[in-house]
Amino acid sequence: DIVMTQAPLSSPVTLGQPASISCRSSQSLVHSDGNTYLSWLHQRPGQPPRLLIYKISSRFSGVPDRFSGTGAGTDFTLKISRVEAEDVGVYYCMQATQLGTFGQGTKLEIK
């Protein structure tokens, strides 16, 4: 089974400043079809998750361009260029290359 490890697990950030979350997989996420099914989701308290990024770096419909994803193979990063108040919550990476696995989640909070 593929294990997804996120860091940090908690991230206090200042409004307007950048933030970054790392996600590492226990094995390569490159699928036999050539795609890498690594995505990032955001969940606010009491709400269902919302897809931000899929296939490493593609922004989902309606997602602001301050969110970006990078990486390859086993190491991936979500970056928020300038954190806004609505960005608080928990961020999850997820792999769908082999079945599906989520990371533990990273809680983003405002300093």
Next chain:
Amino acid sequence: EFQLVESGGGLVQPGGSLRLSCAASGFTFSSYWMHWVRQAPGKGLVWVSRINSDGSITTYADPVKGRFTISRDNAKNTLYLQMNSLRVEDTAVYYCAVSQGGTPGNWGQGALVTVSS
């Protein structure tokens, strides 16, 4: 606009069964793969199962394999999750989601399943 509404959750005793439904609207349901994902109270997200657009391919996470069955009725625009031999550790909010780019994209609001004696 993608709309998903889960139903069928509730309280069930250990060893019991429950069937969740996910009613889809606002998109061509029969064209999309679908996922079930769960979240235990205060915990993280756990992927449960996935089904392809015509229902011929299904995959499951190890903890539910052999106990849960995913299915769909494209004529009724509805996704199902039949859950048998339920355990206390299956207690969670269960979300259905439309697969977008291979990952759960648009999500429903979830249905709470509580397994307790």
